[in-house]
Amino acid sequence: MLIRATILCLALLPCSVLAQRTRALEELASTMVGSYTSAAQAVEDTSYFDIELEMVRVWPKRKDGVWLYVEQAAAKRKEKPYRQRVYHLQQVNDSTFTSDILSIKSGDTLFGAYKDPILLERLHMDSLEMIEGCTITLHHRGKTYVGSTEGRRCSNAWGKATYATSEVTIAPGLMVSWDRGYNDADEQVWGAEKGGYRFVRKP
Numbered sequence: 315m316l317i318r319a320t321i322l323c324l325a326l327l328p329c330s331v332l333a334q335r336t337r338a339l340e341e342l343a344s345t346m347v348g349s350y351t352s353a354a355q356a357v358e359d360t361s362y363f364d365i366e367l368e369m370v371r372v373w374p375k376r377k378d379g380v381w382l383y384v385e386q387a388a389a390k391r392k393e394k395p396y397r398q399r400v401y402h403l404q405q406v407n408d409s410t411f412t413s414d415i416l417s418i419k420s421g422d423t424l425f426g427a428y429k430d431p432i433l434l435e436r437l438h439m440d441s442l443e444m445i446e447g448c449t450i451t452l453h454h455r456g457k458t459y460v461g462s463t464e465g466r467r468c469s470n471a472w473g474k475a476t477y478a479t480s481e482v483t484i485a486p487g488l489m490v491s492w493d494r495g496y497n498d499a500d501e502q503v504w505g506a507e508k509g510g511y512r513f514v515r516k517p
Contacts, residue, residue: 338408339379339411342452342454342459343371343380343382343403345459345484345485346369346401346403346489347369347370347371347382348516349366349367349368349428349515350368350369350516351364351366351389352364352366352367352512352513352514353389353514354514355512359508361506362511364388364389364390365388365511366386366387366388366389367384367385367386367489367513369383369384369428370383370434372400372437378404379404379405380402381402381403382400382401382403383400383424383434383437384398384399384400385397385398385425385427386398393426395425398421398424398425399415399417399418400415400437400442401414401415409453409454410452410453411451411452411454413450413451413461414449415444415445415449415450416444419441420441424436445468446469447464447467447469448463448467448480449463450463450480450482457485457486459483459485460483460484462481462482468480472495472504473504474497475497475503475504476497476498478496478505479493479494479496480492480493482510483510487514487515488514489512490510491510492511493505493506494506
């Protein structure tokens with residue numbers, strides 16, 4: 315009887331662990347999804363711009379992690395985002411997650427898709443391209459997720475930069491994102507200098 319009970323326990327264990335991991339990944343996704351603004355920070359410090367960030371879920375039935383469609387734009391030019399990406403979230407272990415960053419071919423045809431489900435349906439996997447070296451590794455600490463890219467692996471040719479770094483803090487209702495570009499001499503050539511942009515989730 316004891317042997318049968320032990321076998322049953324071992325058989326159920328993988329399902330239990332999988333369910334816990336699924337819940338943890340869904341919790342991260344729900345913390346990230348939403349409409350955000352840096353308006354308050356821009357008022358407090360004019361060296362920061364008024365930026366709006368949109369994150370919505372796509373392909374919720376996929377079993378290979380969580381997929382998010384992302385647009386980032388100046389508040390006064392919301393119709394023309396300067397950054398458009400897809401994030402692919404996966405769980406590494408109980409407290410570690412990764413967010414792969416993917417660009418979208420001909421993405422301008424999808425501008426505004428975060429608020430238009432029909433337009434969002436035009437987003438297909440074959441239009442995505444992985445941005446190698448720019449994956450963000452997130453560590454779960456209480457109700458907060460803290461992460462960054464790794465070293466100089468994220469190549470970047472914008473302006474005089476040769477690589478970029480991203481540091482992210484995610485908490486309920488708040489996302490802090492600090493993106494910076496550096497040249498070969500490790501000198502910062504673009505991005506905020508004082509700290510990350512503080513995006514507050516809109517009601």
